Amino acid sequence: MYKGFLHTHYLVVSLFLLLYVIKTVLLLSNKTDLLKTFSKKTRVFEIVISFMFLLTGIYLMTQLPYGSKYDYMLWIKLIMIVSSIPIAVIGFRRFNKTLAALSLLMITGSFGLGEVYHKKKGIAKQTENIAANDGKALYEANCNLCHGPNGKLGMSGAKDLTATTMDVAAIKDIISHGKGAMPAAQVNTEEAGAIAEYVNTQIKGH
Ligand code: HEC
Incomplete structure (x- = not known):
């Protein structure tokens, strides 16, 4: 479900950008008549993808891990997209080149900004003041936001940990290195081991 929405979002955003790039190029090269025809022909399509852009975007925002809802970058991105419309x-409408180019720049910029930022950041270190062998506290600090206290939350496409078939070693490995949309946790080997032990005995199969 999450992945489906994510892929649809990327697809509609790409189509949306493509449409705007074409329109901006036509406007900047003074092909006003062609722009009018193009806009008319793609009108319904544009309404449909704009709607899907919004819908999938709103859904994805509801699926963000807890901490990132307070992430200022996310708000900058949102404000840029909303004000670019x-x-x-x-x-x-006014065939104003500056405004058209500015809006395109804002949309592409906000999209690129968000992508780069999220890839770089990962999840912040959350082990301050927690004993390295306290698997439960370490789990709560590092994993709750996506998997939830009982392992079933499923934010951002996180797997249900009660249903995992992984053993301690495999869980430890995924904690240290991440997998797909799951970032590697900022923990050392001992901490990763304690978390894996906790997941294996207290969450898996419960
Ligand atoms: C940002 C969200 C996020 C955080 C934080 C997170 N996970 Fe995950 N986790 C995921 C996602 C998404 C997947 C699915 C990855 C895939 O299969 O592509 C996953 C998968 C897993 C799996 C594999 C389950 C299986 O059977 O395939 C385990 C085990 C796991 N996470 C444990 C943890 C532990 C322990 C922590 C804390 C150290 C943690 N995760 C933190 C998102 C997260």
Whole structure:
């Protein structure tokens, strides 16, 4: 479900950008008549993908791990996308090149910014003041936000840990190195071992 929405979001955002790049190029190269025809022909398509852009975006935001809802980058991204819409509408309606180019820049910029930032950041170190052998506390600090206290939360496409068939070694490995959408936890080997032990005995199969 999460992955489906994520892929649909990327697809509609790409189509949306493609449409705007074409329109901006037509406007900047003074092909006003062609722009009018193109806009008319793609009108329904544009409404559909804009709607899907919003819908999938809102869904994905509800699936963000707890901490990132307070992430200022996310709000900058959102404000940039939302404010670029009226700028684009006015820009294309008035054939104003500056506004059209500005809105395109804001949309691509906010998308790129978010991507780069999220890849770089990962999950912040959460082990301050927790004993390295306290698997439960370490789990709560590092894993709760996606897997939840009972392992079933499933935020950001996280797997249900009660249903995992992994052994301690495999769990420890995934904690240290991450997998797919799961970032590696900022913990040392001993801490990763304690968390894996906790997941294996207290969450798996419960
Ligand atoms: C940002 C969200 C996020 C955080 C934080 C997170 N996980 Fe995950 N976890 C995921 C996602 C997404 C997957 C699915 C990865 C895949 O299979 O592509 C996953 C998968 C797993 C799996 C594999 C389950 C299986 O059977 O395939 C284990 C085990 C696991 N996580 C344990 C942990 C532990 C322990 C922590 C804390 C150290 C943690 N995760 C923190 C998102 C997260």
